[in-house]
Amino acid sequence: MNRKTDIVVVGSGLAGMSAALTAAQSGKKVTLLTHGAGTLAISSGCIDVLGYLNGVRVADPFESMATLPAEHPYSLIGGAETVREAIDWLKSVCRKGGIDMAHAAEEGNHTLITVMGTLKPSYLCPDSFNPDCLKDVHRAAVVTVENMKDVHPGLIIDQLHRYAELSDKEFMEAVLPCPIEHAHRNITPLDIARHVETPEGMKWLEKSLMPYAKLYPVLLLPPICGMKHSQQIWNQLCSALKVKIIEMVSIPPGVAGLRMRDVLKKALNAAGVYMVESAEVVRAEVEEGRCKTVHTLTASGEDAWEADSFIIATGGLLSGGISTAPGKAWESIFQLSLDAPADTEAWSSPDIFGSSFFASMGVKVNHELKPLNGEGNVCLDNVRFAGRVLGGYDFAAEKSGNGVALATGRYAGMLAGKE
Amino acid sequence: MKHTTVVIIGGGATGIGILRDLSMRGVKAVLLEQGGIASGASSRFHGLLHSGGRYAVKDNEAARECIEENMILRRIGRECVEESEGFFVLSQQDDPAYEKPWVEACAKAGIKTEPVDVKEALRLEPNLDPGIKAVYRVPDSSVDGFRLVWHNAMSARRYGGEMLTHHEVFAIDQEGGKVKGVRARNLVTGEEVCISCDVVVNAAGSWAAKVVELVGLEVGVQPDRGTLVAFNHRFTSRVINRLHMSSDGDIFVPHGSITILGTTSFHADRPDAHEAPTEDVLKLLDIGEVLIPNLRSYRILRAFAGTRPLYVAKGSAAGRAASRGFHISDHSEEGLDGMFSIFGGKFTTYRLMAEKLCDLVCEKLGVHAECRTAVEPLIADPSPAMMEKAAKYFPVHSVPLVANRLGDAFPIVVEKAAAMKSNPLLCECEMVTRAEIEYVASDPSSHSMTDVRLRTRLGMGTCQGTYCSLRTIGALTECRVPFPLSPADNLRDFLQERWKGLRPALWGLQAREMELGRAVYAATLNIDGARDEQKN
Ligand SMILES: Cc1cc2nc3c(=O)[nH]c(=O)nc-3n(C[C@H](O)[C@H](O)[C@H](O)COP(=O)(O)OP(=O)(O)OC[C@H]3O[C@@H](n4cnc5c(N)ncnc54)[C@H](O)[C@@H]3O)c2cc1C
Numbered sequence A: 001m002n003r004k005t006d007i008v009v010v011g012s013g014l015a016g017m018s019a020a021l022t023a024a025q026s027g028k029k030v031t032l033l034t035h036g037a038g039t040l041a042i043s044s045g046c047i048d049v050l051g052y053l054n055g056v057r058v059a060d061p062f063e064s065m066a067t068l069p070a071e072h073p074y075s076l077i078g079g080a081e082t083v084r085e086a087i088d089w090l091k092s093v094c095r096k097g098g099i100d101m102a103h104a105a106e107e108g109n110h111t112l113i114t115v116m117g118t119l120k121p122s123y124l125c126p127d128s129f130n131p132d133c134l135k136d137v138h139r140a141a142v143v144t145v146e147n148m149k150d151v152h153p154g155l156i157i158d159q160l161h162r163y164a165e166l167s168d169k170e171f172m173e174a175v176l177p178c179p180i181e182h183a184h185r186n187i188t189p190l191d192i193a194r195h196v197e198t199p200e201g202m203k204w205l206e207k208s209l210m211p212y213a214k215l216y217p218v219l220l221l222p223p224i225c226g227m228k229h230s231q232q233i234w235n236q237l238c239s240a241l242k243v244k245i246i247e248m249v250s251i252p253p254g255v256a257g258l259r260m261r262d263v264l265k266k267a268l269n270a271a272g273v274y275m276v277e278s279a280e281v282v283r284a285e286v287e288e289g290r291c292k293t294v295h296t297l298t299a300s301g302e303d304a305w306e307a308d309s310f311i312i313a314t315g316g317l318l319s320g321g322i323s324t325a326p327g328k329a330w331e332s333i334f335q336l337s338l339d340a341p342a343d344t345e346a347w348s349s350p351d352i353f354g355s356s357f358f359a360s361m362g363v364k365v366n367h368e369l370k371p372l373n374g375e376g377n378v379c380l381d382n383v384r385f386a387g388r389v390l391g392g393y394d395f396a397a398e399k400s401g402n403g404v405a406l407a408t409g410r411y412a413g414m415l416a417g418k419e
Numbered sequence B: 001m002k003h004t005t006v007v008i009i010g011g012g013a014t015g016i017g018i019l020r021d022l023s024m025r026g027v028k029a030v031l032l033e034q035g036g037i038a039s040g041a042s043s044r045f046h047g048l049l050h051s052g053g054r055y056a057v058k059d060n061e062a063a064r065e066c067i068e069e070n071m072i073l074r075r076i077g078r079e080c081v082e083e084s085e086g087f088f089v090l091s092q093q094d095d096p097a098y099e100k101p102w103v104e105a106c107a108k109a110g111i112k113t114e115p116v117d118v119k120e121a122l123r124l125e126p127n128l129d130p131g132i133k134a135v136y137r138v139p140d141s142s143v144d145g146f147r148l149v150w151h152n153a154m155s156a157r158r159y160g161g162e163m164l165t166h167h168e169v170f171a172i173d174q175e176g177g178k179v180k181g182v183r184a185r186n187l188v189t190g191e192e193v194c195i196s197c198d199v200v201v202n203a204a205g206s207w208a209a210k211v212v213e214l215v216g217l218e219v220g221v222q223p224d225r226g227t228l229v230a231f232n233h234r235f236t237s238r239v240i241n242r243l244h245m246s247s248d249g250d251i252f253v254p255h256g257s258i259t260i261l262g263t264t265s266f267h268a269d270r271p272d273a274h275e276a277p278t279e280d281v282l283k284l285l286d287i288g289e290v291l292i293p294n295l296r297s298y299r300i301l302r303a304f305a306g307t308r309p310l311y312v313a314k315g316s317a318a319g320r321a322a323s324r325g326f327h328i329s330d331h332s333e334e335g336l337d338g339m340f341s342i343f344g345g346k347f348t349t350y351r352l353m354a355e356k357l358c359d360l361v362c363e364k365l366g367v368h369a370e371c372r373t374a375v376e377p378l379i380a381d382p383s384p385a386m387m388e389k390a391a392k393y394f395p396v397h398s399v400p401l402v403a404n405r406l407g408d409a410f411p412i413v414v415e416k417a418a419a420m421k422s423n424p425l426l427c428e429c430e431m432v433t434r435a436e437i438e439y440v441a442s443d444p445s446s447h448s449m450t451d452v453r454l455r456t457r458l459g460m461g462t463c464q465g466t467y468c469s470l471r472t473i474g475a476l477t478e479c480r481v482p483f484p485l486s487p488a489d490n491l492r493d494f495l496q497e498r499w500k501g502l503r504p505a506l507w508g509l510q511a512r513e514m515e516l517g518r519a520v521y522a523a524t525l526n527i528d529g530a531r532d533e534q535k536n
């Protein structure tokens, strides 16, 4: 089977979805092929843009962008202006989809609260994660649900008190009874968020929070305020209980990431993007430096997908966009070499969070996000890369994962849309 | 100042074995260990309870010691030894001429060997190379070194033996040609402790030469590094050896749900040369493929290394050719009365080594009690009533595992679990519940999450700590276990320790797992940033 569209996007993480939606909004016919759900689905759903530069906390991510090295994805796509535009665009997509995203009250990053009681700089977050209201109060309750193994108020409070700005606040532990059947199984915020999406679950949450809401002006919760209707549920809880609720950033499964993914999927559908799930691209046909088709593997055999241009947003090691073997690393579909040091020990830093080849390996591209060969020349003229598959940055240490995915995905979609 | 009769330096299998033996004979003893219990070679090893087959041709005496001790440990340490067996396999690359002398040497040492039809062997071990030429069954088995040492320690404590972990001995005091005591530093608090005593036993393994240097003497102990690779699958049911002259990378030892392949042998310049180089890992994969052709398809969990305390008599060969037998020096022969060193040997023979050493010490002290370590089990079997009670508070299928792991502490942990509102499983890979973690963490020998990991095996399974470490530090912080490090620092150290084991094999599936680990702990929880931003 051979199908033809204007643009084929591979990967449905934040980068692939941003690219596909942008290209479709500019009038192109777009096919999105994807194997899995991407890391957005397991992440916090907050858009980290830039939190640290060489291990030093940045005050304003956009100001600091100017000092990034030339090969950093942000530098390649034009820096602060391009990134800001992408963020405004995402905000409007989310608003239409029912999630209000919030900037920090002052210039620069938010300081989000995590379920470990650590603080994390991030630029844009759903309203329900906005921690600003904590500044104005002295007391807050830290809430968990019985048997939620990954959320311990005792740990959170111990940790929060270690930060100068929170050391004099009074926090109280609160444990809500578990509203669902579990039998030895771990209860995750996702389980509860799904329950809260039901009228019965919503009633349970409101009722269980009531006694704490009477005593504390702010309640810190794991991300459990619903799924599809999270914004409404959160608004309703805050006004009914007359408190501010702050959802805390949690580890996988990613509740808020799933909420955002859902909004983006609906937008893709509305924009006419043809999305094929459980479709793994296993190879590509390349002729004279241009990609002709990419091929997916299904039970019935191989399907070929033809397009004028391709956007590859297949993620990093975790999602399969990058493959490795002793002394070798390559991009998985076109087998572009990533110039790995032959000595595997030189890949990593002794510090797990230190900077290294391992932390920032990825495809080298030019300012149009087209891949470069060893000599620095474009080697695939109608192919662009976006998101974690790109090299030149360490999303984990910098706190820039979703920021780079969004900005490069949108930029690749815009460029392909103009062709 | 504290006084005791004997001070033992080193908390590996040998030192703890000695503490147990002396305590059972009624001799007062204190053991000092610079790290945690069994943090040296006794946990950085292959976990093979040798049948002796490996040494039969080259060192028949050592082989005999192995088989005798093997049978004893299966009895006294049932909870620590897997009920499995071993195969010796003649691969296509091995010299068939070795087969006959090997069978004869095994018979001479008292090791039962039984030829197994190749077809039958392949049915039992389908991952073996179909081209293998001959197979013998031997009484090899897998031993959990960490647990065995701990069970020895529990037994010793029951008899009044004392141990101080994280205490490094830095001086041995003497007067008039006789030892007077030792001085040690508590590495957690920085405090100094002095203990006066009549006898000092140096059981410092690869560090033995360094300890002897403290009194200005010399012993021929040479650290020899061996690298091991742990895979995330049990792809053989039994221990698999190559039927050839002992060499690198020729043994697979299955433990629970994982398999360990090893080992290499390189001269090490330090006793703590615990870095496992990629070069060794690749070499092991190359050699291992001869027996298990699809070896590279399995995910590597970690690579690690230990150093063997090899005895080299002056002028003789080091490395594999050096003796695996053990040696005891009575330093009174060199003019220092009351000091003994014991080194060399194998984990399998730790009990015998301890017995011989304690015989000498008792003779010196004029104590006539007999050694009973070969007959008395390390721990008593839990009562059926206790097992039944445990099933109410632990996942039912994990009860025997938990009972074996905890030994003496099992009833205490069951009571603790019974008193808790609920006893959730914190580590799903290794079936560790909150009650067990809280108990182990509050033991005076635990100072960090890494200590808790070593004893419970928390974070040693498939997820390598990515999921269980957050909930563990949460539970520990909540029950206010007083660790010197902050929760974030504790967690960082814990992850750092796991990272060390993965760096030499950072490709394929394990590289993927590490990207996830960094994403959870740095991108989501920012514990890297917390380092500078939190005050402690
Ligand atoms: C646990 C976790 C938590 C995180 N938390 C945050 C956070 O709080 N804030 C933040 O800003 N960032 C966070 N990040 C980082 C951030 O999620 C990523 O950097 C970013 O989302 C990457 O997006 P992407 O679209 O480039 O790649 P991915 O999300 O990895 O998507 C890749 C997509 O490509 C598909 N794919 C791969 N290969 C093929 C193929 N051959 N054929 C077809 N499809 C294929 C995959 O199935 C997937 O859909 C987190 C990451 C993780 C893992």
Ligand SMILES: Cc1cc2nc3c(=O)[nH]c(=O)nc-3n(C[C@H](O)[C@H](O)[C@H](O)COP(=O)(O)OP(=O)(O)OC[C@H]3O[C@@H](n4cnc5c(N)ncnc54)[C@H](O)[C@@H]3O)c2cc1C
Pocket: B009, B010, B011, B012, B013, B014, B015, B032, B033, B034, B035, B038, B039, B040, B041, B042, B043, B044, B045, B046, B047, B048, B049, B050, B167, B168, B169, B170, B203, B204, B205, B206, B207, B208, B211, B224, B225, B226, B227, B228, B262, B263, B305, B306, B307, B308, B309, B343, B344, B345, B346, B347, B348, B349
């Ligand atoms: C790679 C490898 C694989 C092996 N495989 C096997 C096997 O499969 N089967 C088998 O039977 N044997 C095996 N062995 C051998 C076995 O591991 C060792 O012989 C045995 O563990 C030695 O125990 P030990 O107590 O003498 O030494 P260790 O366990 O090393 O104990 C010595 C202790 O002394 C402490 N110490 C040192 N200096 C001081 C000081 N100044 N103050 C306080 N404490 C101090 C150290 O911290 C250490 O914990 C293997 C060895 C290696 C290296």
